[in-house]
Amino acid sequence: MNRSKKASPFGPVARLVVQAFMVILLVVSLLPLYNVVTASLKSLGEYSTNPILLPQAPILDNYQYAAFSGHLLQFTVNSLVLVPIGVVLYIVVCVMSGYAFGKMRFALRRPLFLLVLFMSIFPQLLLAMQVSKLVSLMHLTNTGLGVVLSWVAYFAPFGTYIMTTYFTDMPYELVEAARIDGASQYRILWSVMAPMAMPMVATLAIIGFQSMWNELPFSMLILQRESLRTVTVGIAVLRGQYGLRVPILSAALMIAMVVPLLIFLLFQRYITLGVTAGAVKG
Amino acid sequence: MRHRRGLERDGAAPYIFLAPLLALLAAFMIYPVVMNVVTSFTEWKGYGPWKWIGLANYKTMAEDGEFWTSIINTALMVLYIPLSTIVTLLIAAFLREGIKGWKVYRAVLYIPNLLGYVLMGIIFSIYLRDDGALNMAIKGITGSTVRFLITPGLAINVVGFLFVVFLHLGFGLIYFLAAMNGIDKEIYEAALIDGASFWKTFFRVTVPSIRFAVEFWVVFNFIEVFARMFSFIYTLTQGGPGYSTFTLEYGIFVQAFSKFKVGYSSAWSVVLFLFCAMISVAQIRLMQRRDE
Numbered sequence: 001m002n003r004s005k006k007a008s009p010f011g012p013v014a015r016l017v018v019q020a021f022m023v024i025l026l027v028v029s030l031l032p033l034y035n036v037v038t039a040s041l042k043s044l045g046e047y048s049t050n051p052i053l054l055p056q057a058p059i060l061d062n063y064q065y066a067a068f069s070g071h072l073l074q075f076t077v078n079s080l081v082l083v084p085i086g087v088v089l090y091i092v093v094c095v096m097s098g099y100a101f102g103k104m105r106f107a108l109r110r111p112l113f114l115l116v117l118f119m120s121i122f123p124q125l126l127l128a129m130q131v132s133k134l135v136s137l138m139h140l141t142n143t144g145l146g147v148v149l150s151w152v153a154y155f156a157p158f159g160t161y162i163m164t165t166y167f168t169d170m171p172y173e174l175v176e177a178a179r180i181d182g183a184s185q186y187r188i189l190w191s192v193m194a195p196m197a198m199p200m201v202a203t204l205a206i207i208g209f210q211s212m213w214n215e216l217p218f219s220m221l222i223l224q225r226e227s228l229r230t231v232t233v234g235i236a237v238l239r240g241q242y243g244l245r246v247p248i249l250s251a252a253l254m255i256a257m258v259v260p261l262l263i264f265l266l267f268q269r270y271i272t273l274g275v276t277a278g279a280v281k282g
Numbered sequence: 283m284r285h286r287r288g289l290e291r292d293g294a295a296p297y298i299f300l301a302p303l304l305a306l307l308a309a310f311m312i313y314p315v316v317m318n319v320v321t322s323f324t325e326w327k328g329y330g331p332w333k334w335i336g337l338a339n340y341k342t343m344a345e346d347g348e349f350w351t352s353i354i355n356t357a358l359m360v361l362y363i364p365l366s367t368i369v370t371l372l373i374a375a376f377l378r379e380g381i382k383g384w385k386v387y388r389a390v391l392y393i394p395n396l397l398g399y400v401l402m403g404i405i406f407s408i409y410l411r412d413d414g415a416l417n418m419a420i421k422g423i424t425g426s427t428v429r430f431l432i433t434p435g436l437a438i439n440v441v442g443f444l445f446v447v448f449l450h451l452g453f454g455l456i457y458f459l460a461a462m463n464g465i466d467k468e469i470y471e472a473a474l475i476d477g478a479s480f481w482k483t484f485f486r487v488t489v490p491s492i493r494f495a496v497e498f499w500v501v502f503n504f505i506e507v508f509a510r511m512f513s514f515i516y517t518l519t520q521g522g523p524g525y526s527t528f529t530l531e532y533g534i535f536v537q538a539f540s541k542f543k544v545g546y547s548s549a550w551s552v553v554l555f556l557f558c559a560m561i562s563v564a565q566i567r568l569m570q571r572r573d574e
Contacts, residue, residue, distance in 0.1 A: 008379050009473075009480040018376050022387055025373070029391060029448070031416070032409040039408065039415075051415040093302045100299035104292045112300065117569075118562045119311050123509035125534045126551050126558070129328065129544055130314030130321075153310035156303055185295040214398030216513040217535075232400050239404045239517055246408055253408075256401055264396050268389070271396075275456040 040250035047247050062251035070248065072255040074227065075234035080259070082230060083212045086148045090208040091201060093156050098163020099189050103175055113164065120157035124217045127154070132221040142225045150218040155211045159204055162277045166200045167193065203273040209263065210274075231256050315555065322548035328538065332545065339549035348525050349550065352533040355438050359507040359529065362446035367500060369447060370454035375484050377455065378462050388459065392452030399449070399510070403517025406444060407431070431519050434526035441527050445514050446503065454499060461495035462488060494572050501565045508557050530554045 010018065039047055041058040050056065067073040100106075101113050131150055132141075140146030170193065178188045194201070213232065220233045229237065235256045238244060264271060322339055326332035343349045377384040394402050409416055410430040417427040430440050465488065473483045489496060512531050519527040521536060528536070531554060537547035 009478065009483055010379055014480065015379075015381075018379075019381055022373075022376065022381055022383075026387055026390055029394075029451075032405050033393070035409050035415045036405055048413075051413070051418050093306070096299040097303040100296040104296040104299070106292055106296040109296070112304075114566060116303070116307070117566055118559070119307060121505045121509055121558055121562055121565070122311060122315075123512070123531050123554060123558065125512050125531045126318065126509075126554055127311060127314040128535070129538045129547065130317045131310055133317075133328075134309065134313065149306065150310055153306035156306060157311075160303060185292070185299075189299070210396070210398070214400060214513070216400050216516065221539075232398070235404065236400050236513075236517055239407065240520070246411075246414075249404065250408065253401060253404060257397060260396050260398070260401075264392075271392075272456055272460075275453055276460040 036250045036253050039247050040254050042247050044245050044247055047245075062247045063255065065248050066252035066255055070238055070252050071226070071229075071234060072231065072238075072252050075229050075231040076255065076259065078228060079213060079230040079232070082144050082148060083209060085144070086151045086212045087205055087208045089148065089152045090155060090159055090212075091204055093152060094159035094163045094204060094208075095194055095197070095201065096189070097156070097160040099167050099193055101160065101164040102167025103170070103172070103193070104185070116157045116160050120161055122154075122157075124154065124215075128217045128221060131218060135222050141222060142228055143222075144228075147219050147222045147230075150222060151212045151215060154215075154218065155208060159208060162204060162207070163197070163200065165277075166197060170196065199270075199273070200277070202267075203270045203277055206263070206267050206270045207274045207277070210260070213260065231259075318548045318551045318555070321545055322552050324545040324548075326545040327542045328544040335545070339546045342546060343549050343553075348528060348533060351525055352528040352530045352550075355527065356507065356529045356531075358438060359442050359446060359511070360504065362442045363500060363503045363507070366447040366450060366454070366503060367496065370451055370499070371458055371489060371496065372484070373451070374455050374458035374462060375480075375488055377459060378488075379480075388452070388455050390452075391455055394449045394451075395453045399445075399514040400517050402444075402449060403514045407518050410440065432523055434523055437519055437523060438527045441515060441519060444518075445511060446507065449514070450503065450506065457499065458492065458495060461492040465491045494568070497568055501561065501568060504561050504564075505558075508554065508561060530557070 008015070035051075038053075038055055039051070040062050041055045041060070042050070043057070043059055043061070046055060046057065097116075101109060101116075135141055135146040135150065138146070140149070174192060174196070175188055178192045183191070213230075215230075216232055216236055219230050220236065223229055223233060235252055238249060238252055321332075323334060323336055324332040325335050325338075377387060381387070397405075408414060411417065412427055412429060412432065417430075421427050429436070431437050469487055469491070470483065473487055478486070507529075509531065511529050512535060515521060515527055515529065515532045516535070521528050521532050525533075525536070530550065534547050534550045534554065537543045537550060
């Protein structure tokens with residue numbers, strides 16, 4: 001059926017081989033996940049005798065233990081509070097900066113933009129020690145504000161780059177027209193340009209959400225008190241606990257996966273856009 | 283004179299728009315980097331008094347086996363980039379040919395990117411354990427286990443393959459499929475009429491047509507290897523066994539936060555900073571070439 005639409009250089013045999021290869025790749029890449037899903041439903045006794053096959057007597061005890069005694073529920077709630085706040089700030093910072101770089105003219109435009117590009121690739125570990133010292137100097141250790149500021153600062157360069165390319169490609173006439181109407185730069189940005197950039201802002205929000213949700217080093221150093229941990233820090237610490245049982249760790253993983261998977265199912269379109277944002281024509 | 287006119291036109295507004303970004307960058311990026319360089323000339327535990335020791339940290343580093351292992355491991359990760367590039371490009375080209383269910387493959391292979399390096403590191407730490415499911419299956423077939431994360435020479439290659447090739451596959455597929463979408467369909471039809479094989483079309487048409495996308499992909503992979511591996515190593519091997527899965531980035535973490543040699547770790551950071559500066563220059567050059 002596809003044939004009629006698009007001719008293919010594959011003969012029927014080659015097509016079959018490729019199809020088989022893809023199925024195998026898919027299965028192999030799902031096996032680690034299958035392992036976690038099944039382990040999370042097994043008792044420790046069953047897991048040690050039957051690590052591979054489906055659970056004979058599936059139980060939910062591991063989930064209960066991971067959610068409450070392992071605090072995964074609390075950690076998820078913490079993330080659900082902190083990350084959206086971070087994302088909102090991130091959007092404001094990136095949209096303003098992207099508009100300035102993309103549609104305004106000023107003397108330091110080029111050097112500042114190159115600086116931002118340079119910073120978008122910095123390793124977190126290069127900054128981690130000094131950032132945690134700085135946050136402690138500001139008396140923001142063990143506060144949401146401390147971690148949110150470090151997130152926004154660290155992820156804003158890339159977001160700014162994405163918004164800059166987007167605003168650069170928008171027609172300049174829009175700005176001109178608004179200016180002739182006597183609108184100020186602030187009005188032009190928030191009433192004319194930002195609303196037109198909404199698809200890209202949605203993509204930016206997804207990128208920011210994923211980056212902050214999965215962030216480890218800064219939040220691990222800034223949120224030292226257990227009750228404040230994000231879900232990513234919480235599960236990384238849980239993993240390091242000596243003698244923690246695989247079924248419980250698996251259940252914790254399953255709980256930690258819920259929000260990222262929901263985001264994926266709800267916003268798949270923007271994730272695809274996000275991958276190609278800031279990237280390539282041809 | 284366009285610039286001067288522009289200056290008059292936008293005045294202080296751009297700087298006001300940029301103020302939040304610049305303030306954050308000054309505090310959380312520029313200040314830390316500068317302090318890092320300063321600290322690299324001192325002996326400091328991360329708290330309490332510090333002592334100026336000149337270049338001593340750099341001398342220690344040059345003679346430190348852990349440092350050179352980290353450099354070699356980082357270089358080994360770089361060697362996985364060509365494999366990752368060719369595998370990802372090939373699978374993208376397969377999917378482009380309208381393989382049935384290509385959207386499902388694209389979505390499923392993206393799951394690792396979605397879950398992030400922390401979760402993926404933990405998932406593989408369970409999967410690859412000596413008494414884990416994979417090893418029980420291998421044992422059932424061959425009679426012995428493969429000590430994936432415990433054999434030093436093997437562990438770093440497992441980390442490299444998983445991180446560079448597998449974890450980036452889904453991202454790369456979306457990225458390359460989008461780029462391939464922009465190739466003129468008539469070129470493919472012409473190639474087909476000429477009787478060109480899949481491979482010939484792949485190397486003569488597909489790859490050259492998305493040359494910039496491929497180059498960006500390679501630079502992106504360099505960034506990932508030098509600057510984004512920490513979380514995965516931390517949750518998969520914790521740098522071990524011994525320090526056989528240290529990368530430069532992971533070494534900084536251990537020196538600073540496990541051994542409390544903050545001055546010394548800053549010397550490592552300066553080396554990492556220099557590598558990143560080179561990658562950044564390559565990236566900026568590439569953008570300039572594309573935009574020409």
